[in-house]
Amino acid sequence: MARAPSSILIFLRQNPRARQNPNTQIRYHTTETKECDFTEVAQHICKIIRTKPRWEQTLPSEYPSFNFSDPQFFTELLKLQKNVLLSLRFFFWLSSHNGLSPDPISCKALFSALVEAKACNAAKSFLEHTSFSPEPASLESYIQCLCEGGCIQDAIDVFYRLKEAGVCPAIMTWNAALSGCLKVGRTDFVWKLYQEMIECGVVADVDVETVGYLIQAFCADNRVSEGYELLRQVLVNGLVPENAVFNKLISGFCKEKQYTRVSELLHTMIAKNRAPDNYTYQEVINWLCKKGKGLEGLRVFNDLKDRGYAPDIAMYTTMIHGLCTMGWLGEARKLWFEMIEKGYHPNEYTYNTMIHGFCKIGNFEKAKILYKEMCNKGHKETTVSYNAMMTGLCLHERTDEAYGLFQEMHQKGIVRDLITYNTVIQGFCKEGKIVESMNLFRELLAQGLQPSTYSYTPLIQKLCQVGAVQEAKGLWNDMKNLGLEPIVGTHDYIIIGLCDQGDAAEGMEWFIEMLNSKLKPKQETLGRLVECLTQRDRLDDSLLVLEFMFRTGYALEKGICHSLVNKLCWEDNHFVETCLGEILEGK
């Protein structure tokens, strides 16, 4: 079989015994002497791997016998080749085609380059495919790289690797890791790492950045007061965290409606030269609106403008959203135009917010006009934009239309997420179309989506209402098994469903269960339960429930009261007296 000379040489390199042939040996030596100018060759290789997508096939013929295995060569290539992923590909090619085991110098250079380029997945796969073991300093940079790329679990593994080697990373590395944990919402890892910091003694080096992350972790865990306490301590020591830290505390306290603390923090910021920024105020406005103080939010917004702050597009969107949530579409629309006048063009967020606002009040004509405008401006239709329209339709008993959009999404290849499914499931349930709802629910599961409490809630509610309590209880168990916590109201529906079936005993069990979980059933639920218990002559239980009702300040409907008193009269007059006395007291 005829072979091109170059392939023969490659063949020879991979089969050392063939080199014994004197003819080929001469050639081998001549080419080897030519190889000294690494830079020149590296430059050429660089160009080839950058410009030729299929260089793996052509490279052997271009450099039939170059000694690529020299670490000097690869280091040179790395310097020249800015795209580190291309170098990585070349590296793997070298080791698989030249049959060489990677040398530590090249490995180290390549690994550092990958880490520096923040190519954390590439760095990970590099370590997996070679037996290379980086030095501690290299691993520290690797940790930072992993954290920035969101691979927290991998980063923590490297921490333990260093710990086993008896190395305690520098504070910078810990900070990077803490920051990474916060970004992916893993406060559990923050506290775990902090524990490690204490153990290895690095805690003495803790700086204002570390403290900032700990405060933010407290806030994320809804332990805002503890975060605030920590802030006060560091302020005493003259350390002032970044705005982001103050902002997290402020939104935390806004969430808890602790406006005194919010105001304290704003004053501290000004006193410590950390002037509250757009973002600070945006959070304040956002939470005021969410907590039903939209008017206050609007006042803050207007004050800011009066004082010369220039709200940016995100701030406008927040305010418009707040106004839409309260149903103040007129005010929202006014801000919309004001924003445009100031030169901010509505973006995807602004459009979706406004569209949702119109949908919510049932003004689908306006919503559709905006929707078209949004598309004409080059914004793509998204899961969010579809969800907004569908939410509005379902809210106004137009679930069939919403379902039309649901199918349209599929045709257009727009991803349907959990919110999409939950919205339509709820819509169908509200209209009593339980079969359609269940089908959608099954489809949700089949799509591999993780259902939420609110996927189950409307289904359980409706099933109870149509008398299918057994099926409802089945779903309840599925939900619990997934670790999802039902909302309070769901208990109520099951109790009422059980009572409707005349199953007073189990209704009573669910009531006790609620008490044990410190949950408060609704007045209507308990009235229904008393009625059912009375009908079944479970008068002791009736009185037990009644007692709870009175303690809670609930009243019992007249009719139910009558039948209970009637039953009691048959049994024991003394009870009736006490009962009546208490009822009168209760009212």
Add this chain to the structure above:
DNA sequence: CTAGGGTTAG
């Protein structure tokens, strides 16, 4: 040089 932050179910 300027990120972060803002939109959809309940």
